[in-house]
Amino acid sequence: MVRVIEDMFGIAVNPMTQKTDRVRRFTMTTERGLSVSVLTLGATIQSIKVPDSNGKIEDICMGYDDVAGYYCNQSLYIGATIGRVANRVSSGRFKLCGKDVSVSRNYKDRYHLNGGYIGFDSCIWDVVGIHKDGVTIQHISPDGHEGYPGELTTNINFSLNETGCFGMRIEARTKATTCVNITNHSYFNLAGHGAGKDALYQHMLMIKASQLVDTNLDQLPTGKLMRIRNTPYDFGSLSSLGKRLNQVTECPLSGFDNSYCVDVPPNRVQLVARAVHPCSGRFMEVHTNQPGLQFSTANLLADEDKGDVPNIGKGGAHYCRQGAFSLGTQKYPDAMNNESFPAIVLNPGQLYDHQVVYRFGACPKRV
Template sequence: MKRKIGIPLVVILGALTRESIASAPSPPDYNCTDQPEGSFDPILLQNGDISAQFIRYGATITHLLAPDQSGTPRDVILGFDYGMDYCAESTHPFFGATIGRVANRIEAGTFSVNGENYNTPLNENGCDTLHGGFVGADRWVWDVSESSDSSVTFTHTSPDLDQGFPGTVKFSVTHMLSSDNTWSIDYSATTDMDTIISMTNHAYFNLNANMNGEGTVLDHVINAPNAGKYIPVDEYLIPTGTIDPVPDYLNFTSPKALSVDIDSGTVDASGGYDNALFFTDYAPNVSRKVISMHSPITGIAVLVTSDQASVQLYTGNNLDSTIPRKKSQCDEGEGEGGECFYEWRGAATLEMQAGVDNANHRDGGFPSIDVKAGSQYKQRSEYKFGVVYS
């Protein structure tokens, strides 16, 4: 069954010119109660043994259920029970959202294209642009151009100078569930001006489903055989300009549990991961198996295939037991006393992307994120779910 849906969204943030565009000093009013009809309505997909739920706001995945080793479906990504919370939650952790125009960080919110300088919002600590700015793809209300029982295609047109980025860009992202229990994401975009584009999805995985008394991902085992390099960053998580051999604490070229070296991380005083691993087998437009993760508790495993150069591994360092868990991630009776919250280190992201601040590092091995007028940006990533029996 095919069904067509399409409700346009027009957001006017004020008149912008190339001379007046500047980094926004503070976030805008997101008007969460005044979004277009259907912005937060669930869109359900199912195929094989997995199912997923999406909303148009941010082209966001809100639920993803995969069977554990006993065959019980488990919701393996963090999120909210109510669609509007993806807009209204003050901490805005980007749960499940489509990220763009440019994923990760842009140093000082500035870059150049063809010798012309552009400024984007300083929406992280007042020193860089994170995930496309205050109103990036995660806060667009996307149209649904086509949908079936197992796939949905979201589209959105971002106007010239949207968040300071050049060019009018037509974006498309298709989510599909395959009968072999694979969730695939296909991104595409076309632009009328030379610009920069780098997309990703910001799903927070917890393959324990935050249940069975285990709310962290410290037991999760990661294996990325070709992630022999990484992108070193400074204290603000901005690249220092090189791509180096991976240090021991970030070395997942052999299977290793997150708990082993997480406290040796350099994200903050308590350790943690928020790092871009770089794949030594990267070649433009070539998909290959890049990273896997599994839970010894539930047996749920995910294998990622992607054509991207790096993966941002983030371990929920900012989760602090203040965001309530979804009902699908609370054990029976849990939460009645207010204790069912997402915990510190309660998730791990596997954000497939080009890298970090690539627009300001057009050499040194950083893949280009430049997209020429009239050409097409494309990206594909797949997350295949299975079971590892202990």
Template structure:
């Protein structure tokens, strides 16, 4: 799927980003300040984008991560709904992918092994016997450079050297966060390479619409996934290759359904494997020409609503099954199982080893892109 991206698709992604960034630009605000110092002396910055509707987004350069997202409830009271840490030290000592940009290859590659044109490659194994989110030092664990800050956006860049984590080609990656007065936060990822390689980049934000410091888990928040199939996995979370219809299964979220309604249903082996949901839903078999609605989550108590749009064919839904009480967030709240959900638009996991899923290849002269749009409201 990621191979041979059309010039039109990339242009469409850039156009969307520009439109989002340009809407009501004069009324937006941006703040920029230090966030900490890395052991190697590198300075980490925090850039906060604000609009006049009570929405703000803070992005840190470490991992090109969404560190905070504040949005009002139905009474106009704001809360930070994105899990994360208050200081850099915890991002370094207790990495959890909170809000991080993940790549070069998001999700899992079986045994970390894949081939390109007959040549074998090995990515680090860091999730059982498999490679997860690019390996032991993926895009989430490096400090990105600030390219540009405007009234409505921040553009970050990272240059991944040839051979980084076992991936061929020098890859230049761009992440642009934009916030507009329609309460839409967009993230546009693009990448170029000097050698044929594989790529799958997405954002790993953890959400709780009640607030990241709330005592309420996400289980009563209602999820809709606009997908009629999902990818079953083996016990190691690698897709088996089957594309299974959701109808009649605990994976059917085509209508609004509480996240916790069936999250512990051990009658389905897939739930047992993931200790809940940690699977990829199939929105389409190929990349869409422009972002379309993929998921909706609503909190009946606060009234907050999150809509997620993307142009990717798949979306990983993770129900926070492995939050184990070892991490304390910005408000001092200990994060435990069910305290958040994750939605990651992407190509399908293990695509490099499963030709039926499409292609993850990126060739020199091509541009990879993934556009995500988070739309916030309350009712």
């Protein structure tokens, strides 16, 4: 049986209304000790606690202890839901129904990033349902917000079950033709959220993909897909993440931040990735109906090896470069400017239906 407990995480100014509002936290817990906490601020996953093979529970998801932590580190999007359109939009422009659309260029006035200045991550979402296994929250994005046409209503149902499956079902409807590509930007380290780079290098990873989206130095798509078999980007079978990170040290990012084209049949939720931390036995699976998976190794966090001041997370943990990974389900970046990519256009009467299930557990300890 799953228990759902609500508490008040803090107060904040809602940028959509400029009024002070409560930030509510909902914690779902199973009888086996797995728990997930989500916030109404940014539809954020704040905590995921998972037992290891010996029953020891660790929080394996990066986050902050209070509202101030999230606001001070807003540009990192840690744990937040990203929208209307995640990732990059080149030059902040695209054509829709034959008309030119300009959206905010919030990254150095060069391109649109992760929904603009006030994206889904910045807003305080409304609670529309509390269930026996989770909660449903809603955000209404006005027509013209950040340049996007059409009023968009987005509902997210968070749920947890006793088999270790934590699900997000994201549904959206629009009143006018628009673009939608939503994701969640949680960072994980299966050894513990503050275990750092050495523990991340111990992980094993599998991603069911044979191609990724080719990008330029600004990480904007070139319109081509790159075959990755027998390259350091190939995680077709369970592979050492540390070994692969050492192989890409000469790349522009010196790490991974790539959109993988996962092998998912249309309208089916299927396994696309699996991460394992052998030392603790913890594993994580990603199941989705989305065609893209943005895999990142937190390359933009402070580099303690170079003397940078670390980002301080929950419980005083030091969050540092390549101390965690993210696996964000979505469609391909800048899809509205690349006709060959899976479309992200949503019309009135259509339902945007994004399903992702994270399954957590621990492998039995070998005798």
